[in-house]
């Protein structure tokens with residue numbers, strides 16, 4: 001059974017070389033991060049990119065391959081302007097690796113119409129998200145099954161459409177940031193509450209999908225988990241914790 005592993009704040013290790021997002025992944029991966037070659041970034045918010053800075057910096061001397069960031073143009077522009085700008089952090093796309101070929105960092109714009117093939121015949125494809133900044137979610141497939149990761153989102157319409165169109169998808173990872181009473185804040189910051197989440201997924205209820213929930217704000221954790229129990233009904237739900245392996 002194929003799997004991916006949650007390795008930090010909203011970060012998912014697809015294989016040794018590929019990871020989706022880079023929020024606090026070093027504390028889980030440590031030296032294993034040296035093998036990373038591509039980070040598939042969902043959007044520019046700090047909790048999804050913070051360790052991009054340190055993956056390169058901490059192991060600069062050991063890395064032999066360029067770290068490639070795959071993302072939307074808007075996300076790449078934001079990273080160039082606000083992170084790797086020689087003010088907040090060095091522009092590693094201009095700094096050659098001392099023990100490898102090429103620069104320490106590179107950027108590639110993601111093609112939303114393209115399915116990219118990774119190691120062991122895993123495949124990855126981005127789809128448009130609904131957040132306060134440009135964002136994508138990802139479908140990762142292997143053999144006959146696939147997992148869909150929403151990343152931070154308010155609308156689940158795209159997720160629902162994709163699942164209805166695609167028999168491969170067996171597993172969903174959906175964010176849930178706020179408790180039900182904070183629906184207004186969820187709407188303005190484009191996140192979900194348990195009520196919004198299960199309403200949004202209503203037409204998928206009887207499809208036998210496995211549902212993982214992540215991105216729960218630590219402060220409201222207990223409250224959100226209680227609410228998930230109330231709203232989940234027939235759903236097979238698991239709350240994601242760091243280090244968990246997701247099978248699909």
Ligand SMILES: [Zn+2]
Pocket residue numbers: 043045131152
């Ligand atoms: Zn976000």
Ligand SMILES: [Zn+2]
Pocket residue numbers: 010045047048152215
């Ligand atoms: Zn986030």
